[in-house]
Amino acid sequence: ALRSLDLPRLSYRVRASRLGEGIKSHDLERMAGRVLYAMGYRADLENPELDIRAIVSRNKVVFGYEVARPDRGGFERRRPHLKPFFYPGVLMPRMARALVNITMVRPGELLLDPFSGTAGILVEACLTGIRGVGVDVQEKLNRGARANLEGMEADLILGDARSLPFKNSSVDAVVTDTPYGRSAVIKARSKDEILSRSVEEMYRVLKAGRRAVIVTDSPAEDLLRSKGFRIAELHSDRVHRSLTRYIHVCEKPADF
Numbered sequence: 409a410l411r412s413l414d415l416p417r418l419s420y421r422v423r424a425s426r427l428g429e430g431i432k433s434h435d436l437e438r439m440a441g442r443v444l445y446a447m448g449y450r451a452d453l454e455n456p457e458l459d460i461r462a463i464v465s466r467n468k469v470v471f472g473y474e475v476a477r478p479d480r481g482g483f484e485r486r487r488p489h490l491k492p493f494f495y496p497g498v499l500m501p502r503m504a505r506a507l508v509n510i511t512m513v514r515p516g517e518l519l520l521d522p523f524s525g526t527a528g529i530l531v532e533a534c535l536t537g538i539r540g541v542g543v544d545v546q547e548k549l550n551r552g553a554r555a556n557l558e559g560m561e562a563d564l565i566l567g568d569a570r571s572l573p574f575k576n577s578s579v580d581a582v583v584t585d586t587p588y589g590r591s592a593v594i595k596a597r598s599k600d601e602i603l604s605r606s607v608e609e610m611y612r613v614l615k616a617g618r619r620a621v622i623v624t625d626s627p628a629e630d631l632l633r634s635k636g637f638r639i640a641e642l643h644s645d646r647v648h649r650s651l652t653r654y655i656h657v658c659e660k661p662a663d664f
Contacts, residue, residue, distance in 0.1 A: 409471045410443050410460075418457035419450050426464040436462055436469065482535075488528065493552030495526050499585050499623075503645070505532040510641075510657055511619040513538055513581035520579040520613065522569035522606055527553035527562070529583050534560035541579070543567045569606035574613040582610045582620035585653075603628070607635045617662035624654050632658055 422440045424433040440462060441451055459474040486501040488494055499507075508529065513519050515537030521529045524542025526549060533540045540562035544550050550566050557564070567573055569584075586603055603624065610620050619640070622632065629639050641657035 409469060410440055411447065413460075413471055413473065415449070415460075415473065416458065417449070419452035419455075420444060420458045420460050421451065421453050421456035422460045422462060424462040424464055428465060430464045430466045431469070433462075433464065436464055440471075486531065488526065491526070492555040492558075493526055495549060495552065498526050498528050501528065501532060504529045504583075505536075507583045507621045507623070507655065508533045508536065508538070508581075510621050511581035511583060513619075517580035518578075519581045519583060520572075520574070520610075521584050522572060522582070522610060523584045523586055524553060524564065525549050525585070527556045527564070529585070530562045531556060531560065533583070534562050538581075541565070543569055543572060545569070570602060570609060571605075572609040572613055576612055577615045579613050580615055580618055582614055582622070584610070584621075585623040586625075588625035588651075604631060604635075607632060607637075611636050611660060614660045616660055618660055620658045620660070622656045622658060624656070625651060627654050628656060632656055636660065 422437045422444070424436040424440075426433045440460070444451070461472050461474060463470045483501045483505070488498050488500070508519065511519070513533070516539065518539045518541060519530075519533045521540070521542045524530060524544045527542055530540035530542050530553070534557070540560070541564075542553060542562065543565045544553070545566070545568050547566055550564050553564055565573060586606070587599065607622070610622070614620055620637065622628070627642070629642065632639060637658035638661060639656060640659050643655040643657075645653040645655060647653060
């Protein structure tokens, strides 16, 4: 497998990972080192110019070399209080990115956040090449969100999630953290009313066969099913003693 790789003539380091049973990682690293040495390559375990990766799964080994590495430190640099505009009670960047990923939305497609707030979800979507559009009823939050989204491909609309300004089946994914807690401003008769009507609108504008990830502060499966969604997954995230987030992974039926 190593001899079949078109490797550049650079100093290398082999790192193996084992999935389940199979040859031990350090044994494979030593075996690979002997093969590479015989091929005329030079090892450098401290500062290699090339990282060669091996995945071991039972009786199979897959080799490749690293061409890019994610900047995981970026999540820490994008913590809410470090952004140009901060407002309490928002999702952390890692969580926002995870929710975007769960929708399976692809680069170039359109993701909607109907309660966009400070645009934390939209920032994570845009960083992966997704087009974002956010709606929020508070002008102050919309202004702040624009500062957080500077230079990114996203649109913000001052509007009401209960009456979204989009055509039927026009967005590829929905991700939203619905209003709850003391920091939420509810411009409706009740929190239940805004959640019920906004879910109807999310269902209406989402394309058939696509996903919406809806976060609430209490389980909402019955409501979501009553509006037409199928619940693919339900997760809970305990934030602190008085708040647990419920993450509903919803699908609009493909035959809608």
